[in-house]
Amino acid sequence: MRKAVVGAAVVGTAAVVGVAALVVRQRMKRCGKWARAMALLKEFEEKCATPEAKLKQVADALTVEMHAGLASEGGSKLKMLISFIANLPTGDEDGIFYALDLGGTNFRVLRVQLRGRGGVVHQEIAEVSIPPALTGGTSDELFDYIAEKLANFVAEEERLFHQPPVKQRELGFTFSFPVMQTSINSGTLIRWTKGFAINDAVGQDVVVELTKALKRKGVEMRVAALVNDTIGTLARGRYTNNNVYLGVILGTGTNAAYVECAQAIPKWHGPLPKSGEMVINMEWGNFRSSHLPITEYDHALDVGSVNPGEQIFEKLTSGMYLGEVLRRVLLRMATEASFFGDEVPSKLKDPFILSTPDMSAMHQDTSSDLREVDNKLRTVLEIRNTPLKTRRVVVELCNIVATRGARLAAAGILGILKKMGRDTPQEGDRKTGIAIDGGLYEHYTEYRKCLENTVGQLLGEKTASSIVFEHSTDGSGIGAALLAASNSL
Numbered sequence: 001m002r003k004a005v006v007g008a009a010v011v012g013t014a015a016v017v018g019v020a021a022l023v024v025r026q027r028m029k030r031c032g033k034w035a036r037a038m039a040l041l042k043e044f045e046e047k048c049a050t051p052e053a054k055l056k057q058v059a060d061a062l063t064v065e066m067h068a069g070l071a072s073e074g075g076s077k078l079k080m081l082i083s084f085i086a087n088l089p090t091g092d093e094d095g096i097f098y099a100l101d102l103g104g105t106n107f108r109v110l111r112v113q114l115r116g117r118g119g120v121v122h123q124e125i126a127e128v129s130i131p132p133a134l135t136g137g138t139s140d141e142l143f144d145y146i147a148e149k150l151a152n153f154v155a156e157e158e159r160l161f162h163q164p165p166v167k168q169r170e171l172g173f174t175f176s177f178p179v180m181q182t183s184i185n186s187g188t189l190i191r192w193t194k195g196f197a198i199n200d201a202v203g204q205d206v207v208v209e210l211t212k213a214l215k216r217k218g219v220e221m222r223v224a225a226l227v228n229d230t231i232g233t234l235a236r237g238r239y240t241n242n243n244v245y246l247g248v249i250l251g252t253g254t255n256a257a258y259v260e261c262a263q264a265i266p267k268w269h270g271p272l273p274k275s276g277e278m279v280i281n282m283e284w285g286n287f288r289s290s291h292l293p294i295t296e297y298d299h300a301l302d303v304g305s306v307n308p309g310e311q312i313f314e315k316l317t318s319g320m321y322l323g324e325v326l327r328r329v330l331l332r333m334a335t336e337a338s339f340f341g342d343e344v345p346s347k348l349k350d351p352f353i354l355s356t357p358d359m360s361a362m363h364q365d366t367s368s369d370l371r372e373v374d375n376k377l378r379t380v381l382e383i384r385n386t387p388l389k390t391r392r393v394v395v396e397l398c399n400i401v402a403t404r405g406a407r408l409a410a411a412g413i414l415g416i417l418k419k420m421g422r423d424t425p426q427e428g429d430r431k432t433g434i435a436i437d438g439g440l441y442e443h444y445t446e447y448r449k450c451l452e453n454t455v456g457q458l459l460g461e462k463t464a465s466s467i468v469f470e471h472s473t474d475g476s477g478i479g480a481a482l483l484a485a486s487n488s489l
C-alpha cells in the first residue's frame with residue numbers, strides 16, 4: 001500500500017517534471033519568437049534610420065536633380081514642370097470663381113467669392129468621393145462623373161443664390177497628377193500616380209477632356225487655369241503672405257512647387273516673364289537617390305504597385321503608403337516570429353487594409369494600456385487580446401515609419417531652400433513662407449511635428465527662425481480659384 005503510494009508519488013513527480021519541462025520549452029520557444037520579432041524590429045529601425053548627415057545628402061541630391069530637371073526635358077527623374085504661372089495672386093482678385101480639385105479618392109467643387117483686399121468673403125465646398133471602379137476605367141467615365149457632380153453643384157447654387165446665371169463661369173482646375181503644361185489652361189497627362197490607372201487618359205489634354213464632359217452635361221464653364229495642388233497651395237499662401245515661396249502637399253501623395261527665377265530654367269524657351277519668375281511643379285514624389293533609406297518592405301511594396309519603379313520618394317513619405325509599409329512589417333513579424341500568436345492573422349495579408357489614419361491613431365495613442373492600438377488591431381485586422389508589450393512594439397513601428405517619412409520630407413524642403421538660396425539667414429525680418437496642405441500634414445500631428453522640427457534642426461537655429469510654415473487650409477481648391485481669377489477673360 002505504502003509502496004503504491006510512493007509509486008504514485010514518483011509518477012506524479014515525473015508528470016510534474018514533464019509538464020514543467022513542456023512549459024519551459026514553450027516559454028523558451030516563445031522567448032525565441034519574441035527575440036526574433038525584436039530582431040526584425042531592430043533591423044527595420046536601422047534600415048530606416050535618417051541621421052542628419054544622411055538627410056543632408058538627400059537634400060543635396062535633390063538640389064542636383066532640380067538643376068538637371070530644369071536643364072532639359074527628361075534630364076532627371078524630377079520632372080520640374082513649367083506651370084506657365086509667372087504671377088501669383090496679389091490679394092486684389094475680385095469676383096466669383098469656381099474650382100475643381102481632383103487629386104485623390106475624393107474631389108471637391110468650390111465656389112469662391114473674392115472681394116479684392118476684403119479677401120475671400122464667401123465659399124461653398126462640396127466633396128464627392130470617386131467610386132473605386134472609376135480610378136481604373138476610362139477617361140470619359142471619370143470626366144463624365146465629375147462633370148455631372150459639377151452640374152449638380154451649379155444647379156444647387158442657382159437655386160440657393162437666385163442669381164441670374166453668370167454668362168461665363170471661370171474655373172480653376174486642380175489636377176494633381178504629373179501634367180506637361182502647354183499653356184496656363186492646357187496640358188497633357190504624363191502618367192497617373194496614387195493608384196489611378198486610366199490608360200486612355202495618358203497623353204491627353206485633361207482640360208479638353210473635362211471641357212468635352214462639361215459640354216455633354218450642359219455645364220457652361222471655361223477652364224481658366226490648370227494647376228497642380230502644390231501650386232494651388234502656393235497661390236493660396238501667397239494670397240495672404242507675399243513672402244510665401246514654396247507649396248508642399250503631404251497627403252495621399254506628395255509633391256512640392258516653388259518660385260524659380262525664370263532665367264535659371266534653361267529648358268524654358270518662351271519669352272521671359274515680366275515678373276522674372278516662374279512657378280515650377282517639381283513632382284518630387286518621383287525623386288529617387290541612393291541615399292534614400294529603402295528597405296525590403298519598400299521594395300516589395302513598389303514591385304507590387306501599379307507604378308513599379310516610379311514615385312519612390314512618395315512611397316516612402318506619403319499617406320497612401322505609410323500604413324501599407326507598416327502592414328508589411330507586421331506581416332513578416334507575424335509569419336516569422338508568431339508576433340500575434342501561432343496563426344498569422346488573415347486580414348494582415350490584405351494589401352492596403354491598414355490605412356495611414358489607422359496608423360496615426362495607433363501612433364498617437366496616449367492611454368496607459370494603449371486602448372486605441374487594441375481597438376485598431378481588433379477592428380481593422382481582427383487581432384484580439386494582444387498583450388501590452390505587443391501593442392508597444394506596434395507603436396514603435398508606427399513611429400519608425402512616420403519618422404522616416406517626415407524626416408525625408410524635411411530633407412526635401414531643405415533641398416528646395418538650398419536651390420532658392422534661402423537656406424541661410426535672410427536679410428531683414430521677412431520670413432520665407434512655406435505653405436503646406438494635405439491630410440497627412442493636417443491630421444497626423446506626430447508626423448507634422450517631426451517634419452517641422454527636422455527642418456529646423458537641418459537649417460540650424462538662426463536660419464530656422466527665418467522660415468515659417470503656414471497651413472494652407474483648402475489651399476489646393478481656393479488657390480485654383482484665385483488663379484482662375486488672375487487668368488480670367
Ligand code: BGC
Binds near residue numbers: 176
Ligand atoms: C502627384 C502630384 C501631386 C501629389 C500630391 C502626386 O502623386 O504626382 O502631382 O501634387 O501627388 O497630391
